[in-house]
Amino acid sequence: MERDFLTIALPKGKLLVDSIQLLSRIGIECSHVNEESRKLFYNLPDSKIKIIICRATDIPTFVEYGAADLGIVGKDTLLEENKDVAELLDLRFGFCRFVVAMPEASVPPKLSNGEYDLSGLNHQRVATKFPRVAETYFSGLGMQVSPIKLHGNIELAPCVDLAEMIVDIVSTGKTLRENHLVEVAPILEATSRLIANRVAYRMKYERIRDLVERLREEIQADVSAK
């Protein structure tokens, strides 16, 4: 019966391998799921689970509409997409940071507390994949910015005068360095999250809670071992 099955949406891209490994560690054997194939859904009858593979940014949409009961997605995407889903668990992988960055040549002066003075950036253009996050951050500082939405290679924008600054994800810092950009403000840290469709969470409560508890224990054991 369909209601026995859980559909889990996994993001292709950077989070896929860790997602598969985590599910496999709690006994949902899905190591044959991979991005090399063009297969976008997998049935795991023994676990009564279906896996679907989506673009990372689409995961909240699939879960909100109930096309998937559960999904794995970065907190960054969750904030930006702002869908009506339940956030169940921090999965602790896919760590990255949101920052504001600018060309080395135009970094603002520092305040006495050591932070950069961002006030001169009011009404400036900010290139980003995350316009909602950017606007929310700057409005929290009492500022307004003009977001320019891009889908990738954000660091290019200030180099070709498309924007004065960027709001983007930093992981190693290599992309900022190689494009002569400097972080001028941290915004927030993000990791991947397990999310649920709100109706599925009620209708399939026992199954979902059981899965969440197994994941929680596995993550805790992993953290304790490190």
Ligand SMILES: Nc1ncnc2c1ncn2[C@@H]1O[C@H](COP(=O)(O)OP(=O)(O)OP(=O)(O)O)[C@@H](O)[C@H]1O
């Ligand atoms: N260095 C990093 N750069 C980008 N994302 C990272 C990084 N490290 C961890 N992540 C996490 O991985 C998630 C997925 O990133 P990925 O690059 O695979 O997809 P995407 O390009 O953001 O999505 P889409 O393909 O839909 O545009 C991000 O939302 C973020 O949570």
Ligand SMILES: O=P(O)(O)OC[C@H]1O[C@H](OP(=O)(O)OP(=O)(O)O)[C@H](O)[C@@H]1O
């Ligand atoms: O600090 P780093 O380790 O250099 O990683 C940060 C880069 O990774 C992401 O881009 P991604 O690889 O997703 O490519 P994209 O520009 O096409 O989004 C992000 O948007 C940065 O550009």
